[in-house]
Amino acid sequence: MNLSYFAAFRAVMMAGTVSGAAQILGRSQPAVSRLLDKLEYELGVQLFERRKGLVTPTPQAHALLTEIERAYVSLDSLRTSALRLTKGEVSEISVATMPALGIDFIPYALSQYHSDWPNIKVTLTVRTSARVEEYAAAQQIDFGFAEMPYRRSGFKVEVFSTAPYVVAVPESHPFADRTSLGLEDLSNTRFISYSAFAPGRNLFDQASRSSGVETDYTYETNLSAPAYSMVKRGLGVAIIDPFTAVLQKSEQVRVLPLAPTIPFRVSLIRPETRPSSPAMEALIETMRELKERVLSELPV
Template identity: 55%
Template sequence: MIGRAANGADLMNLLYFSAFRAVMLTGTVSAAAELLGRSQPAVSRLLDKLESELGVTLFERRRGLVTPTSVAQLLLDEIERAYVSLDSLKSFAARVAEGESRRIDTAIMPALGLGFVPRLLGKFREEWPNTKILLNVTLSVKVEEWAASQQIDFGLAETPFRRSGFRIETFSDSPYIAAVPAHHPLADSSQIGPADLVDVAFISLAALTTAGQLVAQAFRSCGVKYDPAYETTVSSTMYEMVKNGVGVGLIDPYTAINDLDDRVRLVPFLPAIPFNVALLRPESRPANRAAEALLELMAAERDMLMKRLPR
């Protein structure tokens, strides 16, 4: 039904799906009606007609309340994918209307999106004062999703990837580095390994992240039990913990250099664990001169920062 030509009946079906989505997102028919600018009975009729056309029950109705069925959840997933594609088309149309290089849509993983990229935007604005930038800071898996659905001009995310629809270029592979409280016994070490962190309050990136899995693997390869006292999904949070003497953390090089603080010592970690960051370029997005200029600025800043890492 969703894939038929857009005749009059199909346009009405779009209203059905819009009403259904609004109810699923708001939780009630009354809230959905307010969101859509329609009456509550009108929204209820649209839901009834959708169920009739599909031949399934989407909601259990009891005492004025609607409870989604399992079928409704499956339908919502499908509709959300359609809305993602629609948003991508809207973004493209806006870019065409505004003209080339008037807007850059990005998605950046937190390690680079919280400090590294924001610090460059003032300098970028000097050369491109009329260019708007959308800076989405999100986990790598979301960056990959948006790149695959062509919603961004480029993204920066940690490898590996499971989707297609974008080109991949290496942006950085400098290793993670140990961040140690300045007065900690390990602060003056020339290098730190897993064995040095036994009986030490160790802060690691969470197991759900690529880095967390790589760190656990490094410990196992050295025959050392991996038992972090703290876990987090964001490097900047880890750095704050180290600054306040909570423990020793293994941190990405960008956060380490961008957030330099006298309360922290940076020590090389062995075995080296590369921080593999890739540049994702959606295949169907048009060329954007402003985006290329921003990427050139980012590459120059990256090269300068990495020279400051202790070896």
């Protein structure tokens, strides 16, 4: 199958129109349309609904895009490996991470790392823990950070942090003067919960059932960062990860310990076939040192 078919398909999905895809690819609009027609013919599947010049992706198109994006990640990994062989040294490090560390923590670490390793290119990809695990199993990254548990093999796992989740409370909230909060407290106020598919949600549901506490949420989100922002704007209280709690610190929010303690288990995962290097080990060590400084600011 001609790879140009997939390039045309991916460009249309990215641009939303055939004309936009033609600009991305530097080809004519009729040429892109022909490539799409050939792809659909060879697959025997309709990928787009065409009405009055508009193309609307079908469910099959979205499923195909997921597989194509994986292929492009593999191609990028191949390019990186070839560059390393050509130069005989590591010039680029590929890192994938869960959002809790990718939004603030790793950019902070990179700002410190750059002064000692200014010529190292670092590619940071922020994805869900499940996707980071998938990249590591496919040997497509140098290392990554993900929340346990794991469902694949092909990588080594090291514990990076088990610091506990904490509770973020609006500064004006009646709970703001407390020294800690329990699950029963969360059932008696407006609560911002993790989405059902977030790893932390399962932990909290299990802890609530074990404690005989029923919590109901007012708002729901899959990440700590928007939950913290909701708290800052007085929408309720939220359980958030410790890295977000410290690095997004605001005078409008109080951060309190949660009882019982629920660990936020983050692991460093390393693909088995990707070689290490002094530059990569230096970056990991920078992250470990920063982690200790950040977590030392948590309330006890």
